[in-house]
Amino acid sequence: MVKINWHTLSGHLILIIGALFMTAPVWVAFMSSTHSAETLFRDGLQVWPGGHFFSNYNEVLFEEGGVMKKVTASRMLLNSLTLGVGFAAGKVVISMLAAYAIVYFRFKLAAPLFWIIFMTLLLPLEVRIIPSYEVVAKMHLLNTYTGLILPLIASATGTFYFRQFYKSVPEELLEAARLDGANAWRFFIDILVPISKTMIAAILIIMFVVGWNQYLWPLIMTTDENNYTLVIGIKQIYQVLSEGGELPQFQKAYALTILATLPPVAVVLVFQSWFVKGLVESEK
Amino acid sequence: MSTVKLTNVNKTYANGAHAVRGVNMDIANGEFIVFVGPSGCGKSTLLRMVAGLENVTEGDIHIDDERIxxxxxxxxxxxxxxxxxxxxxxMSVRGNMSYGLKNRGDTKEEIYEKVVAAAKTLHIEDFLDRQPNQLSGGQRQRVAMGRAIVRNPKVFLFDEPLSNLDAKLRVQMRIEIKKLQRKMGVTSIYVTHDQTEAMTLADRLAVINNGRIEQMGKPIELYKDPKTLFVASFIGSPQINLISVQFDGNLLKSGKLEIEGFKNLPTDENLVLGIRPEHLRTNDNGPLRLKIDLVEQHGADNLIYGTLIDAVSEAGGDLEICLRVNQKQEPQIGDVLKLEYDHENALVFNKDTGLRLV
Structure with missing residues (x-):
């Protein structure tokens, strides 16, 4: 006799409903992006695939004037990727080095400096956005990748995580390395970075997604269409839609939205396997 | 061929703690020295100063006549x-063992040969490509030793290397460490709080207490001829029996208990009589009486714990003592045994200074 486990069944049911609830909007956006502008205008949102998948995405990705006046979605994708990767990598490098200094070098100001860094958690970008803008503008870095990324990469959160992690590394490891003739730099590169792999992967994932979704700073920073990120592009295209007198190009907006969600999803999927592997293997 | 010399070595931490106080020591080439003492006595600090992981506040450390x-x-x-x-x-086992050599600038071929040779000595050649987390505790311990011997150092330093192993492995590794050290003839310093390890491994033993060397010498010397109360009570298992006594010019007295046979002791000081469990024997004419509380059977011999009748402990209560007897003797709990002791092995200390008088 098959015994029905109601507990498991109800659990799965709730999970399935939750998953459907979360993915339904993505599905609708994706399906709507495969229809023509007329269909969308006449019949509203679509839940089944239409016949314009290739033409819509081709137009958005590669044709000048497809979405904006001249910039294409592929260019915006590149900009977003640069921002996401630069932002995440920059944060990891800066916070690893800062945490290394704070934990392993005994200098008098280590503790106060750490707390100052920690307190900047209270000051998000939005609070300092005007002075930051002024600094970047005076350095003639508007509409450049450097200007886009550099003001964002100092990270109290990252520094804090790495500090906690380094503190949990047994001191004997450092001592063994010193006896093995490793200087401060070698210890960092040969020992500390490899054993932080898990942490690095975790912070890269989180920070890439945060960087990718940056909105306010790129919005203020970039005036040239060529420097738009995808997120800004979406905002601009909706603005055009609501202002223009032509037939609204909703299918392109949806295509752009779908494109904007793909890279973070890919990054999470790829790094997740590393992440889990790291967690399983790094038993000390 | 390396000697180690410590001259008036002191260590004071920034918070004012005086961890090591005026240590002098000459270690001969190839000697196996063990530092033993209770937790926090400064033995690890001393070892770490030789390693260079702690600064020397005062004094000099020489290896082979070079001040280091x-x-x-x-x-x-x-x-x-x-x-x-x-x-x-x-890093793999191989990586762990090669790292120091690589930093030193040895060539790849040299490193390969040295690592394989060291791995063979320690019987870990089959694990060379494994990661540490794939090894058991004993194997990791071997790799740690491999990492040490592969560099062919002047001095081996061991900081309680066996404390994380289970009892059986500990004995096995202890024997191997001793054999290995004999074979390689490298001067070694070994820190432990386990007095069995200390006694069995050491050529010479330094008992450290409160940052000072209480006594240094061959293990058997420290056992037979301890200079202080601390050394007498630290060396030997089970612990030496200590009886607080006063000398009245003729007899040693503890409560109503009177012990004969001692002469020329100060009468105006608090004394401690120390008798090891193995120096007590049952004898129907003996001067001491013991009421048995507990019998521990260790196989070859039995340990009898009980109260020494008439004697008073430091706190004013019953005085617990222990005696080691042959396993054929199986006394019952509650029995009273009459005991005699080896007079020549009895030790008398000044209680306040801890120094030995007899």
Missing amino acids: NDVSPSERNVAMVFQNYALYPH
């Missing part, structure tokens, strides 16, 4: 085995 106070740890050419092994978790 200001020489960096890696240039002292010493190797250390840590309690928690401190293997690099992300």
